[in-house]
Amino acid sequence: MSLFEKYAPLQARLDVVKKVGTDPFGVKFDDILSPTRGRIGNREIVLAGTNNYLGLTFDEDCMAAAKKAIDDHGTGTTGSRIANGTYEEHTDLEKAIADHMGMPSCIVFSTGYQTNLAAISGLAGDKDVIFMDADAHACIIDGTRLTGASTIRFRHNNPEDLDKRLRRQGEIEGGHALVVIEGMYSMFGDIAPIDEFLDVTHKHGGYLFIDEAHSYGVFGPTGCGIAEEQGVLDKVDFISSTFSKSLASIGGFCASIHPEFEITRKVMRPYMFTASPTPSNVSAARAAVDKIKSGGHLRANLKTRAFQLHKGLSELGYDLCADPSPVIAARRPNEAIAAMEWNWLLQNGVYVNLAVPPGTPQSSSLLRISLSAAHSEDDVNQIITKFKDLKEVSPNLMAEMMKSMQAAE
Numbered sequence: 001m002s003l004f005e006k007y008a009p010l011q012a013r014l015d016v017v018k019k020v021g022t023d024p025f026g027v028k029f030d031d032i033l034s035p036t037r038g039r040i041g042n043r044e045i046v047l048a049g050t051n052n053y054l055g056l057t058f059d060e061d062c063m064a065a066a067k068k069a070i071d072d073h074g075t076g077t078t079g080s081r082i083a084n085g086t087y088e089e090h091t092d093l094e095k096a097i098a099d100h101m102g103m104p105s106c107i108v109f110s111t112g113y114q115t116n117l118a119a120i121s122g123l124a125g126d127k128d129v130i131f132m133d134a135d136a137h138a139c140i141i142d143g144t145r146l147t148g149a150s151t152i153r154f155r156h157n158n159p160e161d162l163d164k165r166l167r168r169q170g171e172i173e174g175g176h177a178l179v180v181i182e183g184m185y186s187m188f189g190d191i192a193p194i195d196e197f198l199d200v201t202h203k204h205g206g207y208l209f210i211d212e213a214h215s216y217g218v219f220g221p222t223g224c225g226i227a228e229e230q231g232v233l234d235k236v237d238f239i240s241s242t243f244s245k246s247l248a249s250i251g252g253f254c255a256s257i258h259p260e261f262e263i264t265r266k267v268m269r270p271y272m273f274t275a276s277p278t279p280s281n282v283s284a285a286r287a288a289v290d291k292i293k294s295g296g297h298l299r300a301n302l303k304t305r306a307f308q309l310h311k312g313l314s315e316l317g318y319d320l321c322a323d324p325s326p327v328i329a330a331r332r333p334n335e336a337i338a339a340m341e342w343n344w345l346l347q348n349g350v351y352v353n354l355a356v357p358p359g360t361p362q363s364s365s366l367l368r369i370s371l372s373a374a375h376s377e378d379d380v381n382q383i384i385t386k387f388k389d390l391k392e393v394s395p396n397l398m399a400e401m402m403k404s405m406q407a408a409e
């Protein structure tokens, strides 16, 4: 019995998926040509699953800022924020985001994942109770595991269910309720009624924490996210986000209307015991914040493309998970069919995400598309055309797969 025996069922599942073609969880691009194009071998691929919402990965100002930071301060900080790892790039970015959000406090972290680990574990103590959405992202769940707090899950995007559970909980002796939701959910692209969650949370004396990883830069008149879009940004206690999507870099932040949030820098383990983000990553993100503030035209194009794609796929009869948003996911009957179709799309020049359980809500198997402001009308038409062709070939793909699997046995 080896140490790896426990992974035999997972290995078997992966083997089936790999027999269909490329390993969907290990794709390697030979070149990235632009925010919307990659190359595998001699095939050019339309990128439609990269979370590059504003298309800033090749933005000249962001690239220049990253290069200058390397020239000025080198390639790495070699230390944590509480030791030698705080540079002017970090404090400058924290100030820029705090100003953008209109909040007195903002802390920058090394990744978006660590942001939630750090912030949630820094905020909730043993006596507090965390209420989190049933579809919470892995890093929110993992963040709660770093605390001694008890956790309660409420029905996805359902403020009434939260209200019921908070009422049932009653007074929390010596502690508080921390409610954690997301702005736009990453798999289905559905959006939280933040205004209603705020009312419920504050009515019960709790604090609201929103992960706007997929919505900062994408929603709101100045790109602050869904809370800004719904006109309640100034009331949200904590907002976290990542630099790896709209900001086209790597890292993350948590901003707060509570100036006392600053004290958590001295207790958050995923902030204190890891190296700070590199000057180049932070500077690219800093340049992207300015692009976001003035990025109304990018958001407008992104929205137009989302409506175009949603309409096109709906008309083809695809079962889409939510209303139009930059994330558009089509439900497939099962994992094997989804994997086969994902492979066919890649072979035919379109990269989307294959999303399967346990990473998806309702155990669904999805072909997930994330759009970019850099996509043109033509790009989206190409994606729709491939999904149309896929509808026609899909029934034959299964038969072919069964045949080739039998031949391989």
Ligand code: PMP
Pocket (backbone or CB within 6 Å): 111, 112, 113, 114, 116, 137, 139, 182, 186, 211, 213, 214, 242, 243, 244, 245, 250, 251, 252
């Ligand atoms: N929050 C959500 C909702 C996410 O989807 C992700 C990553 N996809 C993260 C946090 C973590 O961000 P990062 O990949 O930048 O660490």
